Amino acid sequence: MLKIDGLVLTVVDPDTGHETEILHGNSLELAQGEALGLVGESGSGKSMTLKCILGIEPDGARVDGTIALDGTDLLASGGDALRRIRAEDLALIAQNPHGALNPVLPVGRFLVEGMSDARSMGRAEARERAADLLRQVGIADTERVLRSYPHQLSGGMLQRVVIAGAISGDPKLLLADEPTTALDVTTQAEVVAILDEKRREHGLSMIFVTHDLDLAAAVCDRLAVMKDGEILEIGTPEEIRDRPRTDYTRKLMAARPMLYPEGHPAAFLAGGAGPAPLREGGGGNDETDRINGEEAGA
Amino acid sequence: MSTTAIIEVEHLKRTFHLGRKASVAALDDVSCELREGTCLAVVGESGSGKSTLARVIVGLESADSGTVRIAGHDVRPTTARRRLRERAALVQMVFQDPQGSLNRSLPVSATIDEMLRAHRPDLDKRGRRARVLELFAEVGLTERHADAKPAALSGGQKQRVAIARALAAEPKIIVLDEAVSALDVSVQAQVLDLLKRLRAEHGLSYLFITHDLSVVRDIADDVVVMRTGRIIERGTVHEVLDDPQQPYTRLLIASAPRPGWKPQRGLRDALMGADA
Numbered sequence: 415m416l417k418i419d420g421l422v423l424t425v426v427d428p429d430t431g432h433e434t435e436i437l438h439g440n441s442l443e444l445a446q447g448e449a450l451g452l453v454g455e456s457g458s459g460k461s462m463t464l465k466c467i468l469g470i471e472p473d474g475a476r477v478d479g480t481i482a483l484d485g486t487d488l489l490a491s492g493g494d495a496l497r498r499i500r501a502e503d504l505a506l507i508a509q510n511p512h513g514a515l516n517p518v519l520p521v522g523r524f525l526v527e528g529m530s531d532a533r534s535m536g537r538a539e540a541r542e543r544a545a546d547l548l549r550q551v552g553i554a555d556t557e558r559v560l561r562s563y564p565h566q567l568s569g570g571m572l573q574r575v576v577i578a579g580a581i582s583g584d585p586k587l588l589l590a591d592e593p594t595t596a597l598d599v600t601t602q603a604e605v606v607a608i609l610d611e612k613r614r615e616h617g618l619s620m621i622f623v624t625h626d627l628d629l630a631a632a633v634c635d636r637l638a639v640m641k642d643g644e645i646l647e648i649g650t651p652e653e654i655r656d657r658p659r660t661d662y663t664r665k666l667m668a669a670r671p672m673l674y675p676e677g678h679p680a681a682f683l684a685g686g687a688g689p690a691p692l693r694e695g696g697g698g699n700d701e702t703d704r705i706n707g708e709e710a711g712a
Numbered sequence: 713m714s715t716t717a718i719i720e721v722e723h724l725k726r727t728f729h730l731g732r733k734a735s736v737a738a739l740d741d742v743s744c745e746l747r748e749g750t751c752l753a754v755v756g757e758s759g760s761g762k763s764t765l766a767r768v769i770v771g772l773e774s775a776d777s778g779t780v781r782i783a784g785h786d787v788r789p790t791t792a793r794r795r796l797r798e799r800a801a802l803v804q805m806v807f808q809d810p811q812g813s814l815n816r817s818l819p820v821s822a823t824i825d826e827m828l829r830a831h832r833p834d835l836d837k838r839g840r841r842a843r844v845l846e847l848f849a850e851v852g853l854t855e856r857h858a859d860a861k862p863a864a865l866s867g868g869q870k871q872r873v874a875i876a877r878a879l880a881a882e883p884k885i886i887v888l889d890e891a892v893s894a895l896d897v898s899v900q901a902q903v904l905d906l907l908k909r910l911r912a913e914h915g916l917s918y919l920f921i922t923h924d925l926s927v928v929r930d931i932a933d934d935v936v937v938m939r940t941g942r943i944i945e946r947g948t949v950h951e952v953l954d955d956p957q958q959p960y961t962r963l964l965i966a967s968a969p970r971p972g973w974k975p976q977r978g979l980r981d982a983l984m985g986a987d988a
Contacts, residue, residue: 455896455898455899456867598758598923599964599967600757600963600964600967603966603967603968603975604975604977604978604979604980607976607979611977628969628970628971628973629969632969632975633975665898666897669898670897670901671900671904671924671926671930672929672970672971673926679970680954680955680956681954681955682966683965683966
């Protein structure tokens, strides 16, 4: 459904006319319902790639190549057509939820305005739909939250609101840019679980930008490793973890400090923690099988 | 490894008043100790009180009650220059954002020169320059880096400068407040290795404030877990990470992405139940 071909981003210095190439001709494809992780360190170009898709590249930058969404080249379409695509087909979940929310409007208004069929609904119905959206992202006291202004809510709560809003618009593609990086680890775990669940329920495609390889592996079908504006390799999380094709990926995997470098996680993670510890695949077996424990310790 | 405590914290309390009625206990009867030559990690999420603990220990903030003893001396906030200098010779601090201790318009060596003026009155200008270059070499930087302005250095290089600056005072203890949290993983690994080497070479003790359990595993000997101003679990890194006893510690561990990890909704309720 998304096909990026030969994407080049060039930034032009307005004073000197000097050109710097930021992205060097990247290509990737995303199937309907698929989640792709763009992983890399700072300056790798992962966020810039997302900006090119959204058409919010820096001022004075030039984008070459094609970005086709269901056959429509976003780079070739201009004006109203592009605005419509961005508004209806793409939904951004950024690191800072405040960017998506209007500080002087209660979040209930934000949710209602984002609904694709808001005009055909009465106030009460829209209100009930908004409350239902909040319940879907694990918010119980919906009345209070709908009435709250962004500054009155925590970062984790706001990010849930943004996710609810993104999904309500029924987009074709979710673009998540470090959506949980600013959150505490326990909040991150809950918010990313909600994002993952809702994305799958609605069959949405997603590009997930993060510096955290393990986080990306947990929610993505494939990972693209980026460095210095280039996609070095694309593969399933297992391929990237167990059979990296480039030295850089290997080094990146080995550099991560490991919570369980010997590959023996705490016993409670394997099921000794009482009710419903971790679901299948989240326990210890994957870790004891993995091969990179030794590398991490080296 | 010594068992002598170089920092002893006893019954520390600190309450922040947010308004006429609202207040929050940032430190609620906190006691812990840092054994000489070891690294104690203080782990917690935002609002746990871990940074307040660090700031009280180095004397940047006062406690309402309780005591902090460093190498046998009571620590209290002071503005007396002599007292501050004495304490700085004992404890240095490295923050998450190294930019804060660097002057944008001066070469980064200036911040270290300033430190040497205070702590090494025996050195003249030439001696200080030689010492600056020595310190830069120790943290893996060169003369070229010393003469660069902050903007020309990467985040990892700036954090190395901050570490060199701390070393310039020849302290016994370095308090590191999320000092590697903002770094890319490959840079983070290098800075952690640097910190481990410096600790061994200089017999330093570290108080390491972090939210990242993998980093704790990598560098710490002992760990205390903080939540809403209290220490809820303590022990060696092995005890706390491999056999956590408290539901909240388990939640922190289970929430941290690792190979094979999958997100799961309701982890907090599942692990903490009524305590959530």
